[in-house]
Amino acid sequence: MSYIMSLMLFFSSINPAEALPSLIQKGKASFYSKKFNGRKTAYGERVSAEALEGAHRSLPLNTLVEVTNLDNQRSVIVRINDRGPFAKGRVIDLTYAAARALGMVSKGVANVSLRVVGKGRELAAFSPAPQFNTPEAFQSLLEPAL
Template identity: 85%
Template sequence: MSLIMSLMLFFSNINPAEALPSLIQKGKASFYSKKFNGRKTAYGERVSSESLEGAHLHLPLNTLVEVTNLDNQRSVIVRINDRGPFAKGRVIDLTLAAAHALGMVSKGIANVSLRVVGKGQAIAMSPSAFTTPIAFQPMLEPVM
């Protein structure tokens, strides 16, 4: 059922984060290797292994997503700031900090569920605006 809703949202002009704040998707998660640390994301930021961020193919950038490891029920909220994963069968790529929070580092991949919980405010891109992950905290607003 969630696959059908995801496809309907993908092919429509409706923003998924605004249309269904609790959209749920299940699949496999992986995390960025160390070689991606410092590279630019699709949002123009630098990948930081210490931030709680992730990559999703279709969700709008700056969407807040609760990721739950279905094997141990640990959850973390990440902000989508990149596109991917591009490996078959994966629904999200996470930073190392998010993978640690989910307890999936030793296995490398995990069965997860994704639930959209909010979105960040629109922000102007500038190199100095993203020096630390703390800079994002005032910009987050819940969507209910």
């Protein structure tokens, strides 16, 4: 019993790893149903179908990820602002706008690759979340590359 408790304490103290630039992951992507529009994310932001955002299980909040649809080579940059997906075999959940940009709305699921392109600065907890509708909107969040 003490061995199990030790393992539980050890794993509960591990924080998500810092996002490594150019980290690549492949898998299936899905997108939020319209019923989630306006609901709160795991971080307290509201889901907006028109924002370029997504959910990942372990990448830190505000990580910027380039998502590429491997079937048609279309790409979009999304900001991670939620946890998920919780469906087996999925690596990322996207907003409707991101799914539309990738050309995956009609299929619902797409084979994608994820590449970390940057780590955004922390957003003030009390200010409303900015809208990220275009890749240029992310520029103010990017930290300078050293």
